[in-house]
Amino acid sequence: MAKAKGAIVVDVERCKGCQVCMVNCPTDTIGMATEVNGKGYHYAYMKNPENCTGCTNCAIVCPDGVITVYRVKQN
Amino acid sequence: MKELALMKGNEAIAEAAIRAGVDGYFGYPITPQSEVMEYLMLQKPEERTGMVVLQAESEVASINMLYGAAGTGKKVMTSSSSPGISLMQEGISYIAGAELPCLIVNVVRGGPGLGTIQPSQADYFQSTKGGGHGDYRLIVLAPASVQEMADFVDLGFELAFKYRNPALILTDGLIGQMMEKVELSPQKERVTEFDQSWVTTGKTKDRERNIITSLNLDPDLQYEHNLKLQAKYKSMEQDVMFEKTECDDADFLLVAYGSSARICQKVVEMARSRGKKVGLLRPQTLFPFPSVELARMARKVKGMMAVELSAGQMVEDVKLAVNGRIPVSHYGMVGGKIHSPDDVLNELEKKYIGGY
Amino acid sequence: MEVKEIIRPENLVYRRTPLMTDANLSYCPGCGHGTVHRLIMEVVEEMGIQEDTIGIAPVGCSVLAYDFMNIDCTQAAHGRAPAVATGIKRLWPDKYVFTYQGDGDLAAIGTAETIHACNRGENITIFFVNNGIYGMTGGQMAPTTLEGMKSSTSPYGRNNATMGPPYKITEMVAQLEGVHYVTRQAVHKPGPVRKAKKAIRKALELQKENKGLSLIEFVSNCNSGWKMTPNDSNTWMEENMFPFYPMGDI
Known part of the structure; x- marks a missing residue:
């Protein structure tokens, strides 16, 4: 069965650390960094990159549009 | 050959507006200026020139329709009388702040408050000193005849576009209701080219987006904007x-x-x-x-x-x-x-x- | 497979639309405004109508909407956006004209302009973000604030007896002849976001077909005004706002 493998890129400086992406990630890929960005926010990052399927859920709920999503299909 | 007509001052404004190639009129009935919109509606300007005439739900709405439409670079106007003009003041301040050209007609009646429908010139302060909030001025034209009621429509637009500033015709019920002989101007074509440096007609690929706003949260920018406005008002002296x-x-x-x-x-x-x-x-x-x-x-x-x-x-x-x-x-x-x-x-x- | 092998241009499946400008959104973390802005711009991009679209920004939190959307915009006085849109659309009937308004703007100070633009069936689209509060001015009671809900001007909770009950202006305008399409959506979860985007597309396509006015209400959060974390505010919204402001076409 074809399985999608994905990855996200977070625009760290734009991220406001709201965590909406994190709770909406169905595969527990996303976590919040312990470090902060230039604005002082704990930004989103791929805590478990191996889990990501590239479903885009995180990106489309991100109010600041900081997430870019990539996906490949694997057999 | 001269085209002469016998008409009321208010009608002369309406006829002159059609002939000046005005694109849109937005208004609300109030005595003693209701003939302006009545005449326009009777004339079917959408057939004569394509001019849009719309009766709004209030003066507040009509001045804001004017604000939106003026931001697209078209020739637009409204008319009202004193209490209605008072209601418009917020919108007029926005139009002045955003530097949009348009024409406003005030057929003044006695006040304060609901006052009387008889003629008055008690809106001079409101017209010439700003009227709404903030440091701004309107170009104010004062016709003394039905002929000037007609002529100042075109002049008002000329000055409004020259300075990108609202122009106001300040008249009263006496001239608005009075009938006189008036020589009508020939029909002007409606404008089809717009200054793409500021109009909001849709961002084309060859220019940056245009924004019509009077908001500058940064006081340095608002300061500069005010200085620019004051310099513009000063320069209007050449058109006295x-x-x-x-x-x-x-x-x-x-x-x-x-x-x-x-x-x-x-x-x-x-x-x-x-x-x-x-x-x-x-x-x-x-x-x-x-x-x-x-x-x-x-x-x-x-x-x-x-x-x-x-x-x-x-x-x-x-x-x-x-x-x-x-x-x-x-x-x-x-x-x-x-x-x-x-x-x-x-x-x-x-x-x-x-x-x- | 390594992450860097996935992150390649040919594998791109989602990116921020270039119709959003580079300006940092001035909204609080987790605020639904940013999502609604982006969805509108995605639809404008997908329909290829950037050159023919004019947006009207309100007064309120989204007053600076024009800073974030890369289209021609006019900023309207508080509540007057439907009148401003009317002025533009009447003179440019072939353009796409939309207003973007909050609940205080649309349902309190702008009630008359809203209802009359709807009644005339102006061929425009109204995007109405309802978060039940005045966010910009610091969390005061809005016409849509729920009964018992605390705000800075209803610190003991909204008392319907003295303050009047919240009202559903969306249901009200749906009764008007000129209104063609009315729907209530949300953008706090992926499913609702996808539905909301379809609704936006439908509304703008109806404009093209000259069908009259369309209004989309987005029930949204105001985590700062509600004094909650973003995710808590979304949960609270589902539990409290959605029963009073039910999702779906009206």
């Missing part, structure tokens, strides 16, 4: 317009605009027939105000009297122009009553001619 009657040898000068100037023309005639050297200066633009000419006249005459249908509003600008050089006084009826030429002449004789 006034008419002088029997001023060359005058000892006393009447200063009056609009309907009151018509009365004062008769006063000059009566005074001259009695051998009194009285002249009349009639501002046709109230902003810019003919201050320079009044200062010049102050060196030649012994006194000036501002004659207005108000408790004394324009007189303040006359005093500022004269700067204490000669006596300046005010005379005028208030609350919708109209002074007669005899009233004015009596006052003039009592105050100046008899007293010197």
Whole structure:
């Protein structure tokens, strides 16, 4: 069965650390960094990159549009 | 061949608007100016020129329709009377702040409050000093005949676009309701090219997006914007317009605009027939105000009297122009009553001619 | 498979639309405004109508909407956006004109302009973000604030007896003849976001077909005004706002 493998890129400086992406990630890929960005926010990052399927859920709920999503299909 | 018509001042404004190639009129009924929209609706301007005429739900809505439409670079106008113009003040301030060209007509009635539907000139302060919030000015034109009601529509748009600033025709129920002969201008084509440096007609690939706004949260930007506006208002002085009657040898000068100037023309005639050297200066633009000419006249005459249908509003600008050089006084009826030429002449004789 | 092998241009499946400008959104973390802005711009991009679209920004939190959307915009006085849109659309009937308004703007001070633009069936789209509060001015009671809900001007909770009950202006305008399409959406979860985007597309396509006015209400959060974390505010919204402001076409 074809399985999608994905990855996200977070625009760290734009991220406001709201965590909406994190709770909406169905595969527990996303976590919040312990470090902060230039604005002082704990930004989103791929805590478990191996889990990501590239479903885009995180990106489309991100109010600041900081997430870019990539996906490949694997057999 | 001249095209002549006998029409009311309000109708002349409406007909002139169609002929000036105006794209849109947004208004709300109020006495004594309702004929403007009535005439427009009767004329089917959407068929004559493609002009849009829309009756809004309020003056608040009509001025904001004007704001939106003016931001697209089209020629748009509204008309109302005093209480309605008061309702529009927020929108007018936005239009001035965003530097949009448009034409507003105020057919003034007596106030304050709901007041009376009789003519008045008590909206002078509101028209020439801003009216809404913030430091801004309108270009203010004061017609004294039905002919000027028609002519100033085109002039108003010319100046509004020249300065990217709202222009206001300040008239009253007397001229609005009066019928006179008027020579109509030929039909102008509606404009189809718009200045892409500022209009909001959709961002094309060859330009940055345009934004119509009066908001500058950064005080440095708002400061600069205000300085720019003030410089623009100052530069309007080059377009000052006034008419002088029997001023060359005058000892006393009447200063009056609009309907009151018509009365004062008769006063000059009566005074001259009695051998009194009285002249009349009639501002046709109230902003810019003919201050320079009044200062010049102050060196030649012994006194000036501002004659207005108000408790004394324009007189303040006359005093500022004269700067204490000669006596300046005010005379005028208030609350919708109209002074007669005899009233004015009596006052003039009592105050100046008899007293010197 | 390594992450860097996945992150390649040919594998791109989602990116921020270039119709959003580079300006940082001035909204609080987790605020739904940013999502609604982006969805509108995605639809404008997908329909290829950037050159023919004019947006009207309101007064309120989204007053600076024009800073974030890369289209021609006019900023309207508080509540007057439907009148401003009317002025533009009447003179440019072939353009796409939309207003973007909050609940205070649309349902309180702008009630008259909203209802009359709807009643005339102006061929425009109204995007209405309802978060039940005045966010910009610091969390005061809005016409849509729920009964018992605390705000800075209803610190003991909205008292319907003295303050009047919240009202559903969306249901009200749906009764008007000129209104063609009315729907209530949300953008707090992926499913609702996808539905909301379809609704936006439908509304703008209806404009093209000259069908009259369309209004989309987005029930949204105001985590700062509600004094909650973003995710808590979304949960609270589902539990409290959605029963009173139910999702779906009206």
